[in-house]
Amino acid sequence: MLRYTLLRIFRALITVTLIVSLAFVILRMSGDPAIIILGPEAPPEAYAAFRANWGLDQPIWIQYLKYFGAVSQGDLGNSMRDGRSALQVVGERVPLTLAITIPALLLKILIGLPAGICAALYRNTYIDRLIMTVSVMGFTVPSFVLGLVLALIFAVKLGWLPSGGSDTWQHAILPILTMGLIGAAVIARFTRSAMLEVLGQPYIRSASAKGLVWRDVVTSHALPNAAIPTLTIVGFMVGSLVAGAVVVESVFSWPGVGRLLVTAVANRDLAVVQVILLFIGFTMVFANLTVDLLYGWVDPRLRTKQLQAGS
Amino acid sequence: MDAIVSIRNMTVDFDQGHRFVRALHGISLDVGRGEAVGIVGESGCGKSITWLAALGLLGKRARVGGRVMMGSKSLLELDENGLADIRGGKIAMIFQDPSSSLNPVHRIGRQLGEALRLHRGLRGSAAKAEAKRLLDRVGISNAAQRLNEYPHELSGGMNQRVMIAMALAGEPEVLIADEPTTALDVTIQAQILDLLRELSADNEMALVLISHDLGVVADMTERVAVMYCGRIIEQAATDTLFSRPVHPYTRGLIAALPDIVGPKRRLASIPGTVPPPDRLPPGCSFAPRCARADQACTDRQPELAGIGGDGHDVSCLHAAELATNAIREAASNEMERA
Numbered sequence: 001m002l003r004y005t006l007l008r009i010f011r012a013l014i015t016v017t018l019i020v021s022l023a024f025v026i027l028r029m030s031g032d033p034a035i036i037i038l039g040p041e042a043p044p045e046a047y048a049a050f051r052a053n054w055g056l057d058q059p060i061w062i063q064y065l066k067y068f069g070a071v072s073q074g075d076l077g078n079s080m081r082d083g084r085s086a087l088q089v090v091g092e093r094v095p096l097t098l099a100i101t102i103p104a105l106l107l108k109i110l111i112g113l114p115a116g117i118c119a120a121l122y123r124n125t126y127i128d129r130l131i132m133t134v135s136v137m138g139f140t141v142p143s144f145v146l147g148l149v150l151a152l153i154f155a156v157k158l159g160w161l162p163s164g165g166s167d168t169w170q171h172a173i174l175p176i177l178t179m180g181l182i183g184a185a186v187i188a189r190f191t192r193s194a195m196l197e198v199l200g201q202p203y204i205r206s207a208s209a210k211g212l213v214w215r216d217v218v219t220s221h222a223l224p225n226a227a228i229p230t231l232t233i234v235g236f237m238v239g240s241l242v243a244g245a246v247v248v249e250s251v252f253s254w255p256g257v258g259r260l261l262v263t264a265v266a267n268r269d270l271a272v273v274q275v276i277l278l279f280i281g282f283t284m285v286f287a288n289l290t291v292d293l294l295y296g297w298v299d300p301r302l303r304t305k306q307l308q309a310g311s
Numbered sequence: 312m313d314a315i316v317s318i319r320n321m322t323v324d325f326d327q328g329h330r331f332v333r334a335l336h337g338i339s340l341d342v343g344r345g346e347a348v349g350i351v352g353e354s355g356c357g358k359s360i361t362w363l364a365a366l367g368l369l370g371k372r373a374r375v376g377g378r379v380m381m382g383s384k385s386l387l388e389l390d391e392n393g394l395a396d397i398r399g400g401k402i403a404m405i406f407q408d409p410s411s412s413l414n415p416v417h418r419i420g421r422q423l424g425e426a427l428r429l430h431r432g433l434r435g436s437a438a439k440a441e442a443k444r445l446l447d448r449v450g451i452s453n454a455a456q457r458l459n460e461y462p463h464e465l466s467g468g469m470n471q472r473v474m475i476a477m478a479l480a481g482e483p484e485v486l487i488a489d490e491p492t493t494a495l496d497v498t499i500q501a502q503i504l505d506l507l508r509e510l511s512a513d514n515e516m517a518l519v520l521i522s523h524d525l526g527v528v529a530d531m532t533e534r535v536a537v538m539y540c541g542r543i544i545e546q547a548a549t550d551t552l553f554s555r556p557v558h559p560y561t562r563g564l565i566a567a568l569p570d571i572v573g574p575k576r577r578l579a580s581i582p583g584t585v586p587p588p589d590r591l592p593p594g595c596s597f598a599p600r601c602a603r604a605d606q607a608c609t610d611r612q613p614e615l616a617g618i619g620g621d622g623h624d625v626s627c628l629h630a631a632e633l634a635t636n637a638i639r640e641a642a643s644n645e646m647e648r649a
Contacts, residue, residue, distance in 0.1 A: 201411060202406060202408055202411045202412045203411060203412055203413055203414040203415070205363075205368060205406070205412075206404070206405075206406060206412040206413070206474070207414065207425075208368055208398065209366065209368060209398050209399060209403070209404040209406075210398065210399040210403075210425065210426050210429065210477060210481075211395045211396065211397075211398040211399030211400055211426065211429045211430060211481065212395065212425065212429065213391055213392060213395050214391065220417075220425075221414050221417075224414075224416045224417075225414070225415070225416055298416065299415070299416060300415070300416060300418075300461040300463070301415055301461070301463045
């Protein structure tokens, strides 16, 4: 088990290295920050000074090695905009993003799981059809459309909630609702199909044949098995806690990491973009790692495989 | 013999959305105390459905008619709690694929303990001791350790033993074994069958053996019912059925068995295929595949009726004639052997 875990962590580190390198390559290829930050009409000396200042005049592979060396020592560079540490610039946005993504995740789970389980238990009834119709809508409508519709209803027409900004807790409601409803639709679909798969298994019939009433069959025999595939999708959502709000933050002018990413990319603020990509990469990799380890906990068959792989 | 379970005129219809398809056309069957009954037929003929329906295990899409009596209780009229007491308590069931009939995420001990709690009220260390005793009883070595293992750590044969132990946990009066050895290796098959035979004798537990394997049924049971397309088409004491089969379908099944002794011969097969339940031919369902069929067979559905007085029932319009032939044949076989 320990060796399995270490192997997983080693793989995770490789993934992070790749993310760091890709971030570097893509951003260097996508335009000259000097022109974008100083504007097209700055004197040539200003460009040269800017490039020399940020090391952009050196060959690309030296830039990469320097960058990589700095990153591995924890130095993530400074924002080209205001000169502050990029880590600090991003770090102060993270709590704001988490303030909407964590409640949204809870909402997704609280609505999605029961809805999916219900739909599966009442398969092919009007309850199932109702839940699945709503879920397909949530699944297919893009988040910016749902966000705008919610803003139109609750902010513009009813005037109950603000449509953008981050001054009070009320400002957080619409972004949370937008992400929560869409995610709930995704979880509901996954949970439903996981439950249906499990309910068709022979061990469900033999649990009934043994004399368990249906409610106990569902709670102690169906749910633990259906949790296994559902865990995958929830894990993925945990992984996108930092990154998942780009669109919604833009729609509701929520000053989180997502919106910072959009402006930093537009401004070619390389260090900031790199830090954000690293953050996203780290949370994704960490969430996957957690899910992998959790699988072993919920599914004894995998545990044995892990032991065999690890020994 | 007094019947412990008695099924009368059972019908099962499956809801296919826009219509109902009848899978069982009025089955009547008795199982006596401690009796071993075989139910034989090709897959899809309704042999498992009969018992799943009796225990209310077919789900909401099935509409079950007729009556199932156990003592004074009418099973089809029981509510969920009443049925739960019967399931595993009075009538236990084991299935074809033991490894997937056990829940992969729960330990053997927990799954056995569940049955002990439900039907015997045992918990904690008492349940654990009894679970261990049951595993010992079904021939699992290292019982104490096995209780802490998961189904995937055991072989198919071991898992079937666990299923049998779980069935015994409720001290049932009837054990339904639905193709209990089909998924197992031949050597393991014999062990499991011996175990079933022994347990049913020791506990005076009736055994209903559902199988497509005539050899197994001939070996294990006292009485056999042969099913075809949702009907019982012949039933008799096992010896009678195998020595003097009357229904052309039964005769076909037995003729399709290879002889172990005697000269080599081509195996006889029954021409045609089993019609699907929603496209049964008019009259006798077997008529299109039957060499003896005539116009009357496609006009009229034959009733299951007794021939002779020894509980030999056949559902065939030509039963009398075929029975005479069967007796003559049996006699000439006897002569040949002598």
